[in-house]
Amino acid sequence: MRRHSSxxxxxxxxxxxxxxxxxxxxxxxxxxxGPNGAVxxxxxxxxxxxxxxxxxxxxxxxxxxxxxxxGSITPLPGIPSSVERGxxxxxxxxxxxxxxVPEAVALDARLAGSAAGGVQVLLQTRIDALDITxxxxxGDDVGAWAKAHGFRLPPDAPEVxxxxxxxxxxxxxASFDADAAAARGQAIGDGTPIHVTIPTxxxxxxxxxxxxxxxxxxxxxxxxxxxTDAVPALxxxxxxxxxxxAHAAPATDGLLxxxxxxxxxxxxxxxxxxxQLRIDAAPSELRYDLAVDASxxxxxxxxxxxxxxxxxxxxxxPLVPAGPFLLLVGSYVAGVAALVMRLxxxxxxxx
Amino acid sequence: MRPPGGHVRGAxxxxxxxxxxPALAAGAAAAVGGRSAEVVHVRIEIHYxxxxxxxxxxxxxxxxxxxxxxxxxxxxxxxxxxEATHARHANGTEPHHGERPTEVSVDALSTVTTTVxxxxxxxxxxxxxxxxxxxxxxxxxxxxxx
Numbered sequence: 001m002r003r004h005s006s007x008x009x010x011x012x013x014x015x016x017x018x019x020x021x022x023x024x025x026x027x028x029x030x031x032x033x034g035p036n037g038a039v040x041x042x043x044x045x046x047x048x049x050x051x052x053x054x055x056x057x058x059x060x061x062x063x064x065x066x067x068x069x070x071g072s073i074t075p076l077p078g079i080p081s082s083v084e085r086g087x088x089x090x091x092x093x094x095x096x097x098x099x100x101v102p103e104a105v106a107l108d109a110r111l112a113g114s115a116a117g118g119v120q121v122l123l124q125t126r127i128d129a130l131d132i133t134x135x136x137x138x139g140d141d142v143g144a145w146a147k148a149h150g151f152r153l154p155p156d157a158p159e160v161x162x163x164x165x166x167x168x169x170x171x172x173x174a175s176f177d178a179d180a181a182a183a184r185g186q187a188i189g190d191g192t193p194i195h196v197t198i199p200t201x202x203x204x205x206x207x208x209x210x211x212x213x214x215x216x217x218x219x220x221x222x223x224x225x226x227x228t229d230a231v232p233a234l235x236x237x238x239x240x241x242x243x244x245x246a247h248a249a250p251a252t253d254g255l256l257x258x259x260x261x262x263x264x265x266x267x268x269x270x271x272x273x274x275x276q277l278r279i280d281a282a283p284s285e286l287r288y289d290l291a292v293d294a295s296x297x298x299x300x301x302x303x304x305x306x307x308x309x310x311x312x313x314x315x316x317x318p319l320v321p322a323g324p325f326l327l328l329v330g331s332y333v334a335g336v337a338a339l340v341m342r343l344x345x346x347x348x349x350x351x
Numbered sequence: 352m353r354p355p356g357g358h359v360r361g362a363x364x365x366x367x368x369x370x371x372x373p374a375l376a377a378g379a380a381a382a383v384g385g386r387s388a389e390v391v392h393v394r395i396e397i398h399y400x401x402x403x404x405x406x407x408x409x410x411x412x413x414x415x416x417x418x419x420x421x422x423x424x425x426x427x428x429x430x431x432x433x434e435a436t437h438a439r440h441a442n443g444t445e446p447h448h449g450e451r452p453t454e455v456s457v458d459a460l461s462t463v464t465t466t467v468x469x470x471x472x473x474x475x476x477x478x479x480x481x482x483x484x485x486x487x488x489x490x491x492x493x494x495x496x497x
Contacts, residue, residue: 140460143424147459155400155479155487158423162399215486 045091049227049259050203050294051269058086060193071151071175073142075164076196077204077304080134083172085127086193087262094225097247097255097274119145122170128192129181133173139165146173154213163208167303167310172196195264203228204304205290207243211283220286222279227251227259231273233293235300236307241288242281249274390414390466395429395491397421397457400484402429402477402491411472411495418464421457427484430454431467431477431493440480469495 049056055077119137126132133149135142139161146153151173164171174194181192203226210220220242226232231248238245251274260268277290291304302308391413396403400423409415419429430440431453440454448454452465469475472495479489 140422140424144459147424147426153425155425155481155484155489157425159399161424213483215483 045095045223045225046205047090047094047225047227048203048205049268049272050292051227051229051267051272053199053201054081054267055198055200055203056265056267057196057198058090058193059196060086060091071173073146073151073209074172074174075168075206075209076134076170076172076198077168077202078198078200079122079136079170080172080196080198082195082197083123083125083127083132083134084195084197084264086195087265088193090259090262090265091193093255093258093262094274094276095223097252127194129177129184130192130194131175131177132194133175135171135173136169137165137171138162138169141165142169142171149173149175151175156212160209160212163306164206167306168204202294202301202304203232203292205277205292207279207289208286208306210279211281211286214283216282216284218283220279220281220283224277224279224290226275226277226292227268227272228275228292228294229269229272230294230296232275233298233300234275234277235291235293235302235305236288238277242279242285243290244278244280245275246278247274247276390416392416392418394418394420397423397427397429397479397489399423400425400427400479400487400489402479402489404491406492406494408494408496409469411469411497414466414468416464416466418462419455419457420462421459424459426456426458426481427479427489428454428456428481429465429477430480431475433475437476437478437480440478441485443480469493471495472497 045059047056047058049058057076059074119135119141121133122136123134124132135145137145139158142165143153143158143161161171176192205224205226207222207224210222211218214220223246236243251272255274256268256270256272259265279286288306289304291300291302293300303310391409393407393409393415395407395417397420417429421427428448430436430448436453448456452467455463455465457463474492474494477491477493478485
């Protein structure tokens with residue numbers, strides 16, 4: 001029998017998170033699941049900066065009104081060293097930089113060996129009205145954890161979670177408490193930026209998850225900004241697969257300076273290459289992630305891109321070796337999608 | 352992916368809906384119509400929100416013990432019946448099933464067994480009616496043979 005939810009979600013994952021939620025009125029970027037189980041796609045925006053072996057992933061959740069809880073789950077390329085409130089203008093500044101151009105990258109997914117027999121909670125924190133939990137575990141483990149914590153997973157979630165977990169068993173679950181946001185005086189449209197810092201050999205951006213819970217008739221729309229020290233090599237190539245390069249050029253001094261002045265963005269280097277990738281795809285097209293090789297060697301990983309399974313995926317060898325690549329930088333999960341779910345008003349989702 | 356088990360399996364059945372919807376006698380353990388009372392076993396695995404097998408055949412009038420194994424970390428349900436039954440569930444509000452052997456909730460990572468006796472030949476669909484699951488492909492067909 002159908003179990004309908006009543007509200008509409010209200011979050012935006014600036015970073016590429018797809019949301020499925022059920023609760024309230026909708027809002028800006030992200031994928032939403034409506035009361036009838038339908039998913040409404042909204043554009044998401046995410047920033048992934050990679051420098052000195054550290055990936056900085058910045059995304060935002062925007063309050064869209066309504067009540068209840070909704071959340072998202074985002075795959076990460078590694079264990080974050082910190083999850084904190086992000087700066088206030090990084091995402092907007094990036095949009096302004098590229099608003100009025102093209103290409104590439106990818107990286108490697110790393111892995112850490114899956115936590116057999118249960119999920120491991122690596123980090124928990126609260127940022128404004130967001131409850132954030134970083135998990136390590138296999139697809140079933142993470143799915144069971146999500147279910148137990150009020151996330152309602154769509155039917156494609158088991159396959160998608162396994163898709164990610166066999167390459168990197170690290171997930172970030174975010175639960176947005178719309179009631180708490182309202183109580184904090186957050187107005188509709190106010191966003192809560194989060195900044196995830198992840199040591200990783202190369203950047204990686206989960207894209208497939210953006211299609212999570214979406215019907216074939218839906219579209220997945222997302223913008224991913226990638227800042228690397230040099231021109232990155234991307235996989236898959238942005239051609240004919242729902243992904244295009246909208247901007248590719250040296251980052252301007254003005255942009256870098258503005259980014260550097262935002263909270264937590266002091267790491268931004270004096271020079272870099274800015275790539276804007278635009279996703280506009282049917283969910284069935286998005287069977288890949290963005291692998292980036294920021295090392296200059298031009299060899300983004302097919303495994304990281306989701307175009308090949310890791311050696312250990314059949315229970316033999318481990319996934320992607322954690323060591324070699326690493327140079328990478330940053331990946332990030334840009335519009336990564338997640339699953340959100342909500343339970344009735346007042347139901348606690350998340351930790 | 353685990354291999355589908357079961358003694359009865361998968362003859363592909365053309366999904367022409369049911370002009371001959373068989374009646375169901377759920378839970379019956381005895382033979383019907385003088386046929387053998389030998390129990391038939393069917394094992395259905397649920398993996399990545401799909402039924403495996405997606406079709407199988409059973410003889411009419413014999414108790415069929417159906418083992419439903421859910422390998423997914425999300426809940427599913429297995430509802431078999433005519434189109435009127437499916438229409439009702441597609442818009443229903445029951446949060447959980449279990450009182451009728453033809454309507455079974457299968458919680459995440461669990462196994463449930465039900466016994467159904469199909470009392471008329473024909474074809475019936477079995478469907479998971481949780482939101483979005485049918486559209487995702489959680490549909491199968493049981494052919495009840497004379």
